[in-house]
Amino acid sequence: MHCALDWFQSRVDLFPEKKAVVDAKTNDTWTYKQLNERAERLAQYFIERDIQKGDRVALLAPNHISYFDFIFACMKIGTVFVPLNWRLSNDELRYVVQDCSPKFIGIDPQFQGNLTQVEIDSILIEIDNNNYIDHLQTSSTLSEVHEPDETDALAMIYTGGTTGKPKGAVLSHRSILWNAxxxxxxxxxxxxxxxxxxxxxxxxxxxxxxxxxxxxxxGKVVISPEFEASTAVNDVITYECTIVLCVPTMYHMMIRTKAFQQADFPKMKVFLSGGAPCPHEIYKAFREKGIPFKEGYGLTEAGPNNFYIDPAETERKVGSVGKSMLFNDIKIITENGDKVDGCDVGELLIRGNHSFEYYWNKQEQTDRTIIDGWVYTGDLARQDEEGYVYIVGRKKDMIITGGENVYPLEVEHWLESNETISEAAVLGLPDEKWGEIVVAFVVPTEKVTETELKMYCEKKLTKYKVPKKFVLLDELPKTHVGKINKAELRDKVVEMN
Known part of the structure; x- marks a missing residue:
């Protein structure tokens, strides 16, 4: 017998010999049955080391079969999976490990140095290759399973954030199942x-x-331990992928490769973009090749999948993430908490069984984020008369200049439509006269002057939206998950002044 929430075991029982996971680097392949045997072996290893229901088990590794081993082992015995971000600084990693206090950490040898300065009281094992599971000293059969409540924690993912300490968003069995x-x-x-x-x-x-x-x-998941643009394009073709998600930074790199320019992706149903608003030039690159492409929206605390748009609608509704998916609700509210009028901009709220339960050890922040069952995303959005939703930007990024609201995304999209600009980021900086002024950071592909950029903006943008200042850079700083790091850009300006 297995508990109803162990849906993975049910999937294994239905199609044990179907291929489930492929390692793109080694070409190792595992069936659903083999994946389950690995998870049971690891779960038993945990049990024999007195790791109990509710205890945290962490993993510090690049994309690897161990991610599935860990989460499905946790699903069977009620432990909580904490995937650790290997891109964190030593201080950030120390904070996260001390915050979640895992009883066990699996670590890829290349990241051993990341933990050298972290005081930990955890069992450590090396995830040195795909066969690490065979070297675990444990009996071969799973001796017990726990039947969790649906709201029990299954995973805890620390949010990247660009301000403050990382927060551990607790995702329950229900959160993960309903998102799926x-x-x-x-x-x-x-x-x-x-x-x-x-x-x-x-x-x-x-x-x-x-x-x-x-x-x-x-279905089948092909895992790649690292991202390299040409390799990713070739892997999509080699493994006959039908649906792929990347962040805009990845697509930005991919569309410039020879591999992409020569490819026709015969099996691909749709490329998805998420993690940050997608520049329109990326839409254009896929449209010119006749490849379906669309944008999604999510966050660690909700989903991360919340919207659906038919790829055929993306040309008519450029930049829209679509309409709310079947099993979640959305609403857009004013500062006063009322629903916005018509197509006005407001904060996006999301509700559904796929949302997170709470922030680990952070009750006050939990109470500010989940109110009456709604997750307050901190993102600004608008909904057109047909119900299509557009993400306008982060609430905290909105610029108020001379009493007028400026949404950086609108300015960024216009700048990035200029062929001489590779990337752009816009933010507001304090100003005695205007309160804030609009400042644009741009990465040019060829020589361009501030005057030329200003004239280009004046062609399309209302006067108060035109940046008062342009900062030319070789590249824009990125967060751990490829988003433009606006906090770091703000610090650059402070240093310059």
């Missing part, structure tokens, strides 16, 4: 679908956007 079911039904995923996971699996996009939904539906 909602995705499968709303996006029409089937057991014939194949994805390439090159987003880091310590991130909700790598783990929960497509990897776990495809395992639930009986």
């Amino acid at each position: 079911m909602n995705t499968i039904i709303s996006w029409n995923l089937t057991n014939e679908d194949i994805t390439l996971t090159c987003l880091p699996m310590f991130h909700t996009g790598g783990l929960n956007a497509l990897s776990l939904p495809l395992i639930l539906v009986g």
Whole structure:
């Protein structure tokens, strides 16, 4: 017998010999039955080392079969999986490890140095290759399973954030299952679908956007331990992927490769973009090749899948993430908490069984984020008359200059439509006269002057939206998951002044 929440065991029972996971680097392949045997072996290892229901087990590794070993072992015995971000600084990693206090850490040898300065009281094992599981000293059969409540924690993913300490978002069995079911039904995923996971699996996009939904539906997940643009394009073709999620930074690199320019992706149903608003030039690159491409929206605390748009609608509704998926609700509210009028901009709220339960050890922040069952995302959005939603930007990024609201994303999209600009980021900086002024940071592809950029902006943008200052850079700083790090840009300006 197995508990009803161990849906993975049910999937294994239905199609034990179907291929479930492929390692793109080694070409090792595991069936659902083999994946389950690995998870049971690891779960028994935990049990024999007195790791109990509710205890945290952490993993510090690049994308690897161990991510599935860990989460499915946790599903069986009620432990909590904490994927650690290997891109964190030593101080940040120390904070996260001390905050979640794992009883056990699996670590890839290349990251041993990351833990040298972290005081830990955990059992450590090396995840040195795909066969690490065979070297665990443990009996071969799983001696017990726990029947968790649906709201019991299954995973804890630390949010990247660019301000403050990382927060551990606790995702329950219910959160992860409902996100997967909602995705499968709303996006029409089937057991014939194949994805390439090159987003880091310590991130909700790598783990929960497509990897776990495809395992639930009986599809195939190809894992890649690192992202290299040409390799990713070739892997998509080699493994006949049908649906893939990347962040805009990845697509920005991919569309410039020879591999992309020569490819026609015969099996691909749709490329998805998430993690940050997608520049329109990326839409254009896919449209010119006749490849379906669309944008999604999610966050660690909700989903991360919340919307659906038919790829055929993306040209008519450029930049829209679509409409709310089947099993979640959304609303857009004013500062006063009222629903916005018509197409006005307001804060996006999300509600559904896929949302997180709470922030680990942070009750006050939990209470500010979940109110009456709604997750307050901190993102600004608008909804057109047909119900299509557009993400306008972060609430904290909105610029108020001379009493007028400026949404940086609108300015960024216009700048990035200029062929001489590779990337752009816009933020507000304090100003005695205006309160804030609009400042643009741009990465040019060829020589361009501030005057030329200003004239270009004046062609399209209202006067108060035109940046008062342009800062030319060789590259824009990025966060751990490839988003533009606006906090670091703000610090650059302070240093310059």
